[in-house]
Amino acid sequence: MIAEVHASRPGGRTARVRADVLAAVESELAEHGYDGLTIDAVAARSGVHRTTLYRRWKTVPGLLVDLLEAGADDAWEPADTGSLEGDLIAVNREIHAALTARPSITQAVIAASFRTAAAADALTRFWEDRYERTALVVSRAVARGEIPGGTDPHQLLLTATAPLYHQLVLLRQPMSRDQADQHARIAAASVR
Amino acid sequence: MIAEVHASRPGGRTARVRADVLAAVESELAEHGYDGLTIDAVAARSGVHRTTLYRRWKTVPGLLVDLLEAGADDAWEPADTGSLEGDLIAVNREIHAALTARPSITQAVIAASFRTAAAADALTRFWEDRYERTALVVSRAVARGEIPGGTDPHQLLLTATAPLYHQLVLLRQPMSRDQADQHARIAAASVR
DNA sequence: ATCTTAACGCAACGTTCGTCGCATTTAGGG
DNA sequence: CCCTAAATGCGACGAACGTTGCGTTAAGAT
Known part of the structure; x- marks a missing residue:
């Protein structure tokens, strides 16, 4: 799960849009659960336009995939308890x-x-x-x-x-x- | 999973419609998988009208639920091998x-x-x-x-x-x- | 045989979904 | 600072989805 290093333009606004969208996904998920998670709702809450969501993430599952990858802990390893x-x-x-x-x-x-x-x-x-x-x-x-x-x-x-x-x-x-x-x-x- | 005994009118046509629909669901599932399973496709293949499907089964999962219950084997029990x-x-x-x-x-x-x-x-x-x-x-x-x-x-x-x-x-x-x-x-x- | 009404067929409607063309903004480089 | 192109905003569109009102069929009762 390496962060996309070769993105052609990952700077300022793009990164901010992504952060806003993923935050909205998490909030929407917390309030209405997975079933209430719709592209339009995320767009409305995040202030990002519908079209942008469809272009970058395609689908609702796509949003969750990105959320999963954004939260991936690359340093994770199992605890060592001795047995x-x-x-x-x-x-x-x-x-x-x-x-x-x-x-x-x-x-x-x-x-x-x-x-x-x-x-x-x-x-x-x-x-x-x-x-x-x-x-x-x-x-x-x-x-x-x-x-x-x-x-x-x-x-x-x-x-x-x-x-x-x-x-x-x-x-x-x-x-x-x-x-x-x-x-x-x-x-x-x-x-x- | 007892068959609905108290249905108000389970006779001839209704039963035939159900059989046609469930058969269509199974065929459609076999050909296009779960993702290709849509109300309209089942309606077209079974010859039953869209509206009837929406009224009796509501959703695609609803169709699968009925298929599951229709195929429920009430006599099932685990094999006895001796160990x-x-x-x-x-x-x-x-x-x-x-x-x-x-x-x-x-x-x-x-x-x-x-x-x-x-x-x-x-x-x-x-x-x-x-x-x-x-x-x-x-x-x-x-x-x-x-x-x-x-x-x-x-x-x-x-x-x-x-x-x-x-x-x-x-x-x-x-x-x-x-x-x-x-x-x-x-x-x-x-x-x- | 007749009647009642549940179940179904039919057509039209409003909504949601996803896409497209084009204008606007802005990140990143010269 | 300016230029280029990627990313986003915007409005409109067609298609798919699900619902509704009403007419028709036929199952089950009398």
Whole structure:
């Protein structure tokens, strides 16, 4: 998620317009949720003309994609708690917080990903990047001799994190933080 | 998912219209995917008037909801293979097949559930029903003495099935049937 | 067979959506 | 400071969407 360095004219007004628009997207999202998020509403709130939004962002999902990329934390890496189980619990708590926040930007972007291919691609890239970085907790555990070297990082992370997404996003039912912790423990125990 | 028994006039023409429409929805879905699924296209293909579709089904997600309910198998129950692991593998293979089919009705309904509350509710009810029935594999395992009595069925099923949904639906990446089996084994082992 | 009325067909309407051509502003370079 | 072109503002347009009023058909009751 590198910021667009080769933009032909990223200066003053353009940057200000982008900031205004993304701020409006966030506010609109907070007030009316994803369904109330429309190009016209964002245009009205931001003071930027409809046509400009259609030209630069094309669609509502496009706006959310940009919001996602603008907020991408390039320095993110999983916490090091000293044990595999502790690391997985920390990861799951982050996911749990992101999915239960109201409004949840993550939930909104997921919804958007079912509308346009561009949003789906952006989200896939984002998650690929995150899971790749999170694989660090597995290699650290291997280095500590906690788990065997042949362990598949992705399978392990899937076991730990998938239940949160499934329960909170698809099944649309509550999940306590304790339950989230518990799934991290199950995953950690599965590779011992 | 009981068929609407108290419909005031479900007879001949009305039933025929519904059958024509749902058939058209399925065909249209197969050819153009969810994005190409529009009220007008379904009306044209089915020979039923636009207005009728708007009156009875309101929205495109509404059409998919009805398709889901029409295809609901009220007799469904999980296969009995004689072991918890075998049962979970069987369940996961069904889910795997449903999510990798092309076109996948399940994937389409999931996409629809992010558009209208009615679709989200219908899907939630459907899954609640399925997971409740699938809990049978857990009670059978308890009866066989395979696992302790205090086992939480939902947590176990979540561990087994969530990775499939997450990988195939949200992460939008492939998963082999062997990997699906593997997650069933991990779940089975987690309660031993 | 007749009647009632729910369900459907039909045409027209207003709204929202996304696009286009053109004028205006302004960032960034000479 | 001036010049060029990218970015934005503006108004209008056509198409798609969803709704409404009214006439017609036919299911189900008497």
